[in-house]
Amino acid sequence: MGYEPNIIEPKWRKVWNEAHLNEARDDSARPKYYCLDMFPYPSGSGLHVGHWRGYVLSDVFSRYKRLRGYEVLHPMGWDAFGLPAENDAIKKGIHPSVGTARNIANFKLQLEQMGAMFDWTREINTSSPEYYKFTQWIFLQLFDMGLAYRKEMPINWCPSCKTGLANEEVVDGACERCGAEVTKKNLNQWMLRITAYAERLLTDLETLEWPDKVKKMQANWIGKSEGARIRFAVKGDTDQQIEVFTTRPDTLYGATYMVLAPEHPLVEVITTVEQHAFVQKYVREALAKSALTRQMQDKSKTGQFTGAYAINPINDEALPIYIADYVLMDYGTGAIMAVPGHDERDFAFAVAYQLPIRRVIAEKGVAANVPLKEAYTGEGLLVHSAAFDGLSITEGKRAILAHLEASGRAEAVVSYKLRDWVFARQRYWGEPIPLIHCASCGTVPVPESDLPVLLPDVERYEPTGTGESPLAAMESFVQTTCPKCQGPARRETDTMPQWAGSCWYFLRFADPHNQEQLFSKEKVDHWLPVDMYIGGVEHAVLHLLYARFFTKVLYDRKVISFNEPFLRLFNQGMLTLNGAKMSKSKGNVVSPDELVERYGTDTVRLYELFVGPPEVDAEWNPRAIDGMARFLSRVYRLMEERTVHAVGRQHAERAVLKARHRLIKQVTERIESFRFNTVVSAFMEFVSVMNDQSGALDRETLEAFVICMSPLAPHLAEECWRMLGHKTSVFLAEWPVFDPSYLQEDEVEIVIQVNGKIKDRVTVAMDAPLDALLEQVKARELVDRALAGKAIVKPIYVPGKLLNLVVR
């Protein structure tokens, strides 16, 4: 017969489905394990082999955990709101839900033929009203907690997508989605106060078993810095003061000028009549620069003197006040004290505008008066700082801050780079924000009993580009009554960003069909947190930060009893073809569909694992998959030829026993540590040893082999399991244990080195004593030749491994 994957694979999938083998039971006595994939956005182009990679990893791990005795929750769903569906709808004139449903059907078909043990009874779709009803409910909690607020401010705006963007969605000044250059637009926006959680989002990272890289990326994004807020009076204007944020209060004596961001509200107030025209011109030019040019251009410094002076609170020195676009309005206070001697940017500005540069920190052994050729940012002691001279930087920070605090002119503060989250989108295909604007009651939440606020059918999906969503044009949607006063009112017409649904979907999987609440607390506390989360590193800050934020909010709201959603995170590397990330636009995608048809799912699964270390990017080699197909055929043949005999065989050869226990050990250890490429190698070596054996193989060995293989090649393993006479699924079996005593060698080949160079090999007893070994070794010709005329200074003996003779 031979190995016919296209027959056995659908056969066993059907059997598994009918036996409900992939379903996670809420009431199981087994310990739970929650293994989650980052759920996909169902795009029109379907899955390629790169997408498969993460799903294969998680499925192997899930199946392994099941065999280790866990009740495994391994669900799948659809992140179905999003711009591509909407853009497609605009182009083709069909409703986004139609295209989305079609894409989901296609994705599901592809995922099913992957043979993964997804529990499809828990499938969810973020764009279904049953789901987004609760996304809206969560928004109402945020609103009630004061974490959702509306503010008019210049936000990132993508002119191509015609919507506002969160900070996290701007990459190198361009829209993360479409690559268009992002501009600023003044909009009255719904924001989420994620900054209120900055400290917890940062410190709780320590509790997570995540790649360091991702933790660092989040920590950097949050960008905590500890420093001081210091107030400088404006000279001649007792009403005004300039508040600055600095991490270096120790350098206060080195401040030689001040800088305000061009947008700073005080600019208007303090600028002198003579400077007014210049300042106005500079502000206009600065605002006209896009985020891209302001950030990405060369770092040459420009600015403009305001004509005003500030008073240094430590020594009453008058400091000229400039405006310059190297100071950003939305970090710190939008104003700085400039210390050119010890800050590179201030140094560059001071040089350009011929401002004084003063040394206030000196390294040990450097005189206080040595002029600075560049900003000195290293360690040292305070100089030119009056009573504070001689203090270290750390002491200086504390002492100067304490001095200013005493007179109420400064305080210690912590600053974060993280900004609040622009949460409104001026697009159609998203969750309507469940709020109502009433002329007399203000902004009123939609009552919970009225949820969901259904996304209405509109005739035109086109974004207006005016900062209003397409929903605004739909009077039947907009016009409503105020839940409070019953007077006429208008609905909020902005929708939520695509991230909203994915901020809590992992919770919904615990109780996906609950109509009354977003989930039962009991079920969510049983299954969550997620034990293993697998997905691409591209979500390191976006989705993962937002989901952590939502989790903490729900925890504070006592909706759940844990405050981190994902205990362990694994980022699979991407697959490349011709060195480039697979993408439809580059035309270098490899579709799994034809491969499955040609080789069978198990072969494709195996190659996805074998292609390289799972966390590293790997190049897809279209030829190498043949090797996996050959290997699985060999497995099938081995089973076919040996099974008949295996049933009766009682005793295994020692070599077989050893290979069996070695296989179990290696596979177990390597799956646990996610070294799947070497798991595959272990199987190949094992099969090769079996093929070298003549005659029948014993049942126990074959069974151990089949169980170990079942997470990787589930269909073939099931077929082999039944060949061995079993009437129930291999996935109901138990993972085999290895006995280290079989791995003990009596005799080993050890390497003989002379001065570290390999000269010979001898086979000796495992515990051969050094003396006897030396005698034996000296008698050997190769060793003798290398020793000629030399004396052994020291023998280094590692029993079972090597003998190194150090000679002179």
Add this chain to the structure above:
RNA sequence: GCCGGGGUGGCGGAAUGGCAGACGCUGCGGACUUAAAAUCCGCUGGGGGAAACCCCGUACGGGUUCAAGUCCCGUCCUCGGCACCA
């Protein structure tokens, strides 16, 4: 500029400080076959040698060690993240 990851055969990669190149792909040779495919077996880092064997070799330069792909210092290249964050 700052913070990470990585440089090992023709290719993907393997190697608790202890035999570098497991396993697979490619290529070459052989068996089977009327023939081909499939399958099976052997070889496949570089140089020298008839052979036994010898020398070189994990980006580059140093160091630690009996012993370094692995640890330490420096350099180069490459990929990713952040980027005027005071």
